[in-house]
Amino acid sequence: MRVHARIGAALLLGTLTACGGSADSLENATETEAGPGSTGGAETGGFDETGSDESGAVDETGDPAPSAAGRCDYTNPFSQGDECREYSGSGWTGEEIEADCEDQSGTATLDAVCDDSGVLGRCIIDGGTDREVQIVSYGSDEGSCAITQTGCETFGGGEFEPEGVCAGEDPTGTGGGGPGSPFIQPTLECRDPIAGEEPGDGPDGQICTWQLISAATEEGRRYADYADCNVVYTQRPYYSVAGNDETDDPRMDDPDYVAEADWVREQVEATACACCHSDVAPMGTSNWTIDSPGNWVGTFDDTGLAFSAGWIDSSSFGEFAPEDNNGFDRTYGIPSTDPLRMRDFFLGELEHRGLVEDDFADEPAFGGPLYTQLVYEPAACEKGERVDRDGSIHWDGGGARYIYVLESGSGNPTVPPNLDLPEGTLWRVDVPWDEADVMFSGEVDYGDAPAIAAQSFPVSDSAPGLTPGQDYYLYVSADVGIPLTRCLFTY
16 A cells, blocks of 8 residues: 555645756755754664564653654655655555655655654644654744645645644744745747747747646747746646656557657657656656657556546646647647547557556546645635725735635636636736745735735726625635635625
8 A cells, every 4th residue: 555645745835846846946945954864763673564663662761762664755846845754653564665755766764763853843644543654844944834734734634743943833824935936827938940940830930838837839849949947847746756667669660650659759849748758857757758768658657648548637737728829739638739649649558558448447636736626615714714894805824925806606726827717706916926025814905916916817907896795715825736725704
């Protein structure tokens, strides 16, 4: 049994940051005062194959020494911060710990606990069971407390226990928009064609490309030549993960198959997918890659193929209309100018592996916290979240970059380009990604964007008036994908 999918969502810190973050943001990531593994952890001895500790060790005070089946030291791919997983439940085996830690690209140590220096807090997953895991986050910035708690409780379904600078206060009352680079909203970039390429379809022969994870440049061109992948890296978690091992594929002797695989590769190269799935990725490719020698399609895992064939729902990632995306349609996983042809290619790959659609019937929709936010059902506000009659807006959870007031019954705002402005939105105000300050509860009035922010909806009109006694939906987020407050209030 592996719990990495759930635990990985538990600490989605920072914006859905960066397919890992840009090369610059990674290079300049702040080091914590003490990180996991900095002292090697407390060794307890006595580890057996069941994951239990029977050593009876004591510490210098004479009390039983802290013990765990093992720990995993790693870098959180979303926040680029140091973390440690402490497998504290008695049901963990050494093999399971090592397998789960390998999924995090971490270093496993059996029979050891996480270092307790410089801890922001612990996220307790499945507490009190024999599968308990404690995710330990490190740092010294109390501005990270709110996001750390939100990641644990909102996305991971865990219980957050504050320590260090987060202890002795409500972590949700501190902090700003979260660590890492804020989500950069999509912008349309128009560039002259590179040397040797034909003029584009844009004004004066330029090539116009949206800078967004679901975008594409013109067919036959490279996305990285006409948009900035460093912008894309602020919009979706990215980290280096080895794909499937290359094996000899006799189909590479079939010219028809090779031609079709080359067409699919060219299609991918024109999309923002190539930012993470090619050699332009700053820290190595993430799972599959179009630049693998031999048959690059062999680097996909099975679920990646099912995603690309449309067998697993990925609508929560968002998509452009083809006419706004240089003709690329994302109906099936990866954008393509011929989505049916692309789908059929991946269906052929699944058939080649002996897989059928029912094999993926129990696979959750792609998107993790994006999907769970999309289907979230808001309840009545219980912590005083509201818009007062004088217009002042009150929410729970710290500093915010986005505030929405919507009609009751509206959908949940998530990601651009098509899921961030649900029908029923009455007013939305945004703090730009390059603004260091954020908005705080009680300091913003409905219909009046503060100086650090801008009203993005309505675009040119004033916010509509609210009706006394009527229910409305208040949705406030630290950044795209990181909700702080989402509940119904009566005006």
